[in-house]
Amino acid sequence: MVKHLNFQKYGPVVISILLILFFSPSVAFSKMVTQIIPSLTISEEYSDNYLKTAANKQEEYITSYGLGFTLGFLDKKSEIYLAYNPVYKDYKNLDRDGLLHNASLDGKFNPTQFTDISTHLAYTSNTDNNAGESWQNIASVFGNTRISKNTILDYSESYSRNFNEQERTGAFREHDINRTSAGITHQFGENDRVGAKFLYSFDKSDTADADENKKYRPSVFATYWLTPLNGLDSNLYYENTDFDTSTNDIQTYSGHLRYLRKFSKHFDGYLKYRHSHSERETGDHDIYHPSIGFDWQVTEDSGISLGIGALFHEWDNANKDSTDPFLDMDAYKIFNFSRRGSLSITGSSGYSEAGESSETATTGTATESASLGFRTYYQAGARLNYQLLKQLSSNVFSSYRLNDYQETGVGRKDNRLTMGGGLSWLPLRWLQFKLTYTYTDFDTDAAAQRGDYTENRAFLSVSFIPKQPVRMDFTPSRQAFETEIFNY
Secondary structure, eight states: OHHHHHHHHHHHHHHHHHHHHSOOHHTSSOOOOEEEEEEEEEEEEEHHHHTTOSSSSEEEEEEEEEEEEEEEEESSSSSEEEEEEEEEEEEESSSSOEEEEEEEEEEEEEEEEEEEEEEEEEEEEEHHHHSOOOEEEEEEEEEEEETTTTTTEEEEEEEEEEEEEOOHHHHEEEEEEEEEEEEEEEEEESEEEEEEEEEEEEEEEESSSTOOOOEEEEEEEEEEEEEEEEEEEEEEEEEEEESSSSSEEEEEOOOOHHHHHHHEEESSEEEEEEEEEEEOTTEEEEEEEEEEEEEEEETEEEEEEEEEEEEEESSSSOOOOOEEEEEEEEEEEOOOSSSSSEEEEEEEEEEEESSSSSTTTTTTOOOOOOOGGEEEEEEEEEEEHHHHHHHSSEEEEEEEEEEEEEEEOEEEEEEEEEEEEEEEEEETTTTEEEEEEEEEEEEEEEEETOOOEEEEEEEEEEESSSOOOOOOOOOOOHHHHHHHHHHO
């Protein structure tokens, strides 16, 4: 509680100090685009199961009134974007009426010719949950520096204080999440590279919780083409998971080796073998994972990788040895099939010993439950955008995620299916209407911990914006798309 009071009191001061630091004299008096734009938004939201329960569904109507502003500064070496959008929410049935604050500060900087840095700071108050008011904040820095012609150093720091729904129980949990990483990559051929990376993360709750943990993960990787058509790809890592409220800590050693066969400039076939060995107090666990598949790499962050294989499990405890088919998937692609329409797809699968691995965790979500132990997951999503008329656009979206927790005593599967669509109409340059409908179906066989539920949600808003605000030139990232498609 002390942390809450401190940040509520000093949060705006912190943001002000950062603004002063960002707006240095060299930036303030250089040639830049500057714009301040006010906005007014009124919205109506309906849910037929607002508390997400199997029985005694709570119907809710929420009317929101938002009056805010955006402020943008752009020049050749920096882009800064500030937004403040307070919203008053009026609940028809629940006693949660109140004013919410939403402030954010984003920046892109090029302090030197060889360094790029992106920053994000957000401060949010929230009463839109099952446990009352909370204050949340997020801060992150991502950067890379070219230390030589063929060597790049990348680094990142992400921290968030969240109050969000927990996968294990469905209850809301207040916790701090941190993720720190640094890596170096050296390119010694057209497609040959070698590098190392270190990741550190923690999940800390205000009160004792089984999912609290600390992780660190050093890794090395290399890709080398023996001939123009034949290559090798490898990765080795060690991960230590230290639980705060349990002695069943986990140490995992894992690595893979792939043989690559090039069929075209962007298309490779592969044969892969991965082995994982984990040690813990309750017994060791080995996974043997052979697979065969292909990589279709269109751009650096866009492509499709698909493999078919099997996971051979050997447990040194009460868990039963097993052989499970496994689809190794990593796909992200945007198909622009006409001037009016585009299709975005994403899909991935994986397995780890304790919740989301450090390599794929997203600060601010924390939907995984580390205490449930080993699990495999599959997730896929798609969104179709189509311009119906000059001022009328539409979209249809869907996502699915399966978490399969396989240890004896857990034996749990969680399925979440989301479908929906929306319309956006701009009859005038300063007037916008939005309508969105979403259907969510959550199903689990862990009834003792949380229940199934379905929810229909509709959202209608009208926004008055005198002029389109200055926006940073951020290329839409895969992470941003997945956060949106899996969190409707």
